[in-house]
Amino acid sequence: MQKYSDRLSYYVMILPGLVLLIAFTFVPLFYSVIAFQKFNPALGIQNSPWVGLENFLYIFRVRDAQQVFFNTVFIAVMKIILLELAAITFALLLNDLRFLRVKRAVQTMVYLPHFLSWVILAGILRTILARNGLLNDFLGLFGIGPVYFLGRPDVFPWVIILSDVWKEFGFEAILYLAALTAIDPTLYEVAELDGANRFQKMWYISVPGILPTIVLVASLSLGNILNAGFDQIFNLYSPIVYSTGDILDTYVYRVGLIQGQYSIGTAVGLLKTVVSLILIGISYWIAGKFANYRIF
Amino acid sequence: MITSKRLQDRLIDGLIALFLLTLGISTLLPLINTLAISLSERAAVSAGMVKLTPVGFNLTAYEYILQDMKFWRAFGISVLRVVLGGLLNFTLAVLTAFPLSRSEKAFPGRNIFIWMFVFGMILNVGIVPWYLTIAQYKLIDTIWALVLPGAVPIWNVIILMNFFRNIPKELDEAARIDGASPWQLLWHIYLPTSLPALATITLFSIVGHWNSFFDGLILMNNPDNYPLQTYIQQLVIADRPILHGGQAQLMVKLSNATLNAAKLFVAMIPILIIYPFLQRYFVKGIMLGAVKE
Incomplete structure (x- = not known):
């Protein structure tokens, strides 16, 4: 009983x-059927006219949408690559540092931005990146600038990519630091007896030691290549830089909620949902196969 | 030879330390710049003279914020959503994770349920149908719109479920023989042994709720209902003058830049207060998610 x-x-x-x-x-998934309607809030889901795939055909016709898709993938992929490179380099150097106090102080400093919201950080960045802001002052020392970081379409994506690296590299390094501490210390001792120097030890012991973690992070990142960072871009972009800075999520927000084209916004969103789902599925499969990773 | 090698080694140690310290400090420079601006006088800020130390030190911006009812109202809504949302997240994470940590035999349907939750987690529903659903439930302009849609923190559920499953079965069986019900088991054995994991997921929730602004922006029509991050977003980023209120009268002494910097800084304070705990638990928490075999 x-x-x-x-x-x-x-x-x-x-x-x-x-x-x-x-x-x-x-x-909400069920509500996504309005992607196949010409949805009118006054008529509701039951009475809005069905239009088949018209909204999707429309998306593939407009140039905007193609550009937005390209921007999204470009920003997301560059973020992943540069963020991981920065995090790995940082973790390797920090692991090599022998002064424990300095180590702890550095960690405290670099983890902090991870916990602050993009609203706060965007507020701060707008000041730093202004014409007479801190960064232009610094570049001025080398005779560069002033650069309109947030107003130039060619520069804007890099501002997004690099400010994301700034916010996250420290926190991202935690995974690699954990993998580094798990490496058997006798490996380093043996290498030292064989006359390996610091950088040889790093390259031949530390890097292979964290390789499984690198493979894991890389495969899980695959599920994120349509997420270029809504909160960040939404708080830093402006119409001047839409050509290179507008991403799927910001586009859906403007078209779907601000302009009230619910069906078009939903159709773009639904495409993203489906593609993301497939990518995440593949990424979990790769992570399971090559890095022995399972979420449960 | 040996001494010169050791000397060289020390030198490299010093260089790495110096490099990492410089990197760490540079990471914080933007924050220091904002703090300095918030403490400086109008003319210096407008002229772009304030870098890392305040020019014409004064606390006018903070005195102003103390009396700014719109700011504190938004602050209060944020505190409310953190408390209410945090409690909901905690309760639902525990109640969902515990049955899912049982075997399919003890809890028939467990395997289907877990796949439903995982599917729900990786399914990123578009913002438009999401908004329409919440509007349909008549939650717009209520605090529930900010806490109910994300009330089941699925990633935390998985972390907690994995943690529960690593608790030795012997404890479980001993309590069973004494006739303990699942509720007693959860309350007397599983919760007390999971304190680090519970602390971690609670901190995740608190930071998440404190930092979100977008739900406040689209689900609150009346600016009086904005949580703090949304209020700041509209004020500082979107520059909506509605929200400035009586700010104009003070402009003789203060610049908008100073006042905004001070608001950014005050909004950071709760995170800075819990930061020591965050550092202790998050670092562990990030590792809790993975299953080790």
Whole structure:
């Protein structure tokens, strides 16, 4: 009998979570059918006219959407590459540092931006990147500038990519630092007896030691190549830089919610949802196969 | 030979330390610049003279913020959403993770449920249907719009579930023989042994709720209902004058830049206060997510 009352308890426990999951994830998924309608809020889902794939055909016709797709992938991929390179280099150097106090102080300093919101950081960056801001002052020392960082389409994507590296490289390094501490210290001792110098030890022991982590992060990143960072770009961009800075998420927000073209916004969003789902599926599969990673 | 090699080694040690310290400090320079601006006088800020130390030190901006009801109202809404949202996240994470940590035999349907949750996590529903759903539920302009849609933190559920599954089965079985119900098991054994994981996921929730601005922006029509991040976003980034209120009268002594910098800084303070805990738990927490076999 205990078995049945136990089961009942488990069902009672999971019920609230399940109801909320359905209400806020699966119901919106159902609402996505408006991508196949010419949705009119006054008529509602039941009475809005069905238009088949017209919204999707429209998306593929407009030049905007292609540019936006390119911007998204470009920014996301460059972010992943540069962020991981910075994090790996930083972790290797920090691991090599023998002064524990300095190590801890540096960690405290570089982890902080990760916890601050992009609203706050964008507010700060707008000041730093202004014509008479801190960064232009610094570049001025070398006779460069002033550069209009947030107003030049050719510069803007790099501002986004590099400011993301600034915010996240320290925190991203945690994974690699953990992998580095797991390396057997006798490997370094043996290498030292063989006359290996510091950088040889780094290259021949540390780097292979964190290779599984690099493979894992790289494969999981695949699921993120359509996420270029909405919060960040939304708070830093302006119409001047839409040509290179507008991404899928900001485009959906403007077209779907601001201009009220619900069906077009939903169609773009739905395409993104489906492609992301496939990419995440593939990335989990790769991570499981090559890095032995399982989420549960 | 040996001494010169050792000397060279020390030198490289010193150089790495110096490089990393410079890097660490540079990471914080933008924040220091903002703090300096918030403490400087109008003329110096307008002329772009303030770098890393305040020019014409004064606390006028902070005195102004102390009396700014719009700011504190938004601050209060943020505190409310952190408390309410944090409690909801915590309760739902525990209640969902515990049954999912059982075997399929003890809890039939467990495997289907876990796939539903994982599917829900990786499914990124578009913003438009998401908004329409919440509008349909009549949650717009209520605090529930900020806490209910994200009330089940699925990633935290998975972290906690993995943690629960690593708790020795012997504890479980001993309590079973004494006739403990699942509720008693959860309350007396699983929660007390999972404190580090619980602390981690709670901190995740607090930071997440404090930092979100976008839900406030699209789900609140009335600016009086904005949480702090949304209020700051509209004031500093979108530059919506509605929100300045009585700010204009003070402009003789203060510049907008100073006042905005001070607001940014005050909004950072709660994070700075919990930062020591964040550092202790997040660093562990980031590793909790993965299953080790």
